[in-house]
Amino acid sequence: MNECVAKDKCKLVSCGVVWCYMGTVLPITEPTRRSVTIPGELAARIETIAVDRHVTANRVILDLIEDGLAAYDRRRAAFFELTEQFQKSTDPVETERLREELIRMTFGA
Secondary structure, eight states: OOOOSSGGGEEEOTTSOEEEOOTTOOOTTSOOOOOOOOOHHHHHHHHHHHHHHTSOHHHHHHHHHHHHHHHHHHHHHHHHHHHHHHHHOOOHHHHHHHHHHHHHHHHOO
16 A cells, blocks of 8 residues: 555545545536626627527636637747747847747737
């Protein structure tokens, strides 16, 4: 049987398996309820999308959040790829172009 490093935070279940709790981390599969205030104009757009797609407003909100997180991850990956190219670049013209692009990504414009 495996020993738990944090014995004070472990629990032995009836089948003999040792489980270690990871602080207050929730399982990924367990839904978490959140409450947010949505401006009226945005709420109306969400309702319109829900009616058009024949789904609930909650489903639309969840889909939009998932799409937004995916877009955030893509932008982040593109930024890190660009920084890697910038670091590896030996051509002064390309280095300047990459530098300008990094500035645009970081500060906008």
